[in-house]
Amino acid sequence: MRIGVLTSGGDAPGMNAAIRAVVRAGLSNGDQVFGIYDGYRGLIEGKIFEFTRKDVSEILNRGGTILGTARLPEFAYPQVRELAVKQLQKNDIDALICIGGDGTYTGALKLTEMGIKCIGVPGTIDNDIASSDFTIGFSTALNTACDAIDKLRDTSSSHQRCSIIEVMGRHCPDLALYSGLCCGAEYIITSKTGLDKEKLLADLKKNRLQGRKHAIVVISENLCDVYSLAKEVEEYSGYECRATILGYIQRGGTPTPEDRLLASRLGAYAVDLLHQNISGVACGIHENKLKYVSLKEALLMESDRDLSLEELVTKIQ
Numbered sequence: 001m002r003i004g005v006l007t008s009g010g011d012a013p014g015m016n017a018a019i020r021a022v023v024r025a026g027l028s029n030g031d032q033v034f035g036i037y038d039g040y041r042g043l044i045e046g047k048i049f050e051f052t053r054k055d056v057s058e059i060l061n062r063g064g065t066i067l068g069t070a071r072l073p074e075f076a077y078p079q080v081r082e083l084a085v086k087q088l089q090k091n092d093i094d095a096l097i098c099i100g101g102d103g104t105y106t107g108a109l110k111l112t113e114m115g116i117k118c119i120g121v122p123g124t125i126d127n128d129i130a131s132s133d134f135t136i137g138f139s140t141a142l143n144t145a146c147d148a149i150d151k152l153r154d155t156s157s158s159h160q161r162c163s164i165i166e167v168m169g170r171h172c173p174d175l176a177l178y179s180g181l182c183c184g185a186e187y188i189i190t191s192k193t194g195l196d197k198e199k200l201l202a203d204l205k206k207n208r209l210q211g212r213k214h215a216i217v218v219i220s221e222n223l224c225d226v227y228s229l230a231k232e233v234e235e236y237s238g239y240e241c242r243a244t245i246l247g248y249i250q251r252g253g254t255p256t257p258e259d260r261l262l263a264s265r266l267g268a269y270a271v272d273l274l275h276q277n278i279s280g281v282a283c284g285i286h287e288n289k290l291k292y293v294s295l296k297e298a299l300l301m302e303s304d305r306d307l308s309l310e311e312l313v314t315k316i317q
């Protein structure tokens with residue numbers, strides 16, 4: 001088989017490990033594997049190059065993606081996707097492995113509908129692909145966030161301040177929820193809990209009056225302007241308050257062993273699925289077992305993760 005592999009959307013630590021696994025598993029099977037640079041944009045521009053084992057040496061431990069990535073909203077247009085199909089035909093590519101998040105899956109589904117064999121591999125720090133318990137990159141981003149929040153606790157405690165820390169995750173609560181839990185944040189505000197500003201201010205004021213010296217508030221992105229919120233906390237609660245947006249540092253760095261392992265398993269599994277003549281699917285992990293569902297289903301699935309973590313927050317916060 002001639003297999004193409006690309007990364008698309010926001011980069012995530014562990015994507016390189018997935019690329020390596022696709023290339024090595026493909027070559028072990030006697031396939032030819034082609035790296036496609038810069039996501040779907042590179043695909044339509046024909047940035048397609050055959051990879052050897054050596055091309056993926058020493059990348060297992062590297063953050064980012066050696067293939068580069070891009071967001072290409074124009075891929076929604078059929079005439080743009082036609083260019084992609086033409087490039088695949090020109091290069092005799094039989095199947096495509098697309099590593100990324102829901103935008104990547106949407107592109108893969110559209111290509112599937114145009115007759116291209118595609119497999120989606122979940123790579124995003126957001127953990128927002130419900131067809132997999134975890135996505136490649138989430139573990140590393142969580143580590144990065146926890147490291148930063150621990151440091152912010154040190155300085156908040158020394159200065160008796162409230163610290164508001166904004167983490168990424170797009171519309172998914174997981175990065176905020178997990179990092180808030182792991183760092184013992186006093187308040188965890190996510191797209192799921194919503195921001196009840198009056199309650200937060202009142203609670204902080206009460207805590208301050210009760211003599212609690214500092215407070216950590218972890219909040220998901222896109223919920224409010226955290227700098228304005230910090231000002232309001234200062235004005236109302238009696239705490240000095242600082243806001244920190246962790247931002248893009250959450251996307252970089254050396255992948256954790258968990259991400260390397262997940263990426264290696266999923267990359268090799270994607271190749272196996274193609275050899276079983278299975279395509280048009282998204283692979284993932286569920287209860288530590290590899291599994292796949294159709295790309296359509298993967299995009300429609302709502303997260304059914306158990307709510308025990310949310311309950312845990314209310315018990316031990």
Ligand code: F6P
Pocket residue numbers: 010071101124125126168169170221251
């Ligand atoms: O999907 C990953 C992510 O980092 C989100 O957490 C964030 O909302 C978004 O990408 C930022 O996207 P961009 O790199 O296009 O600014």
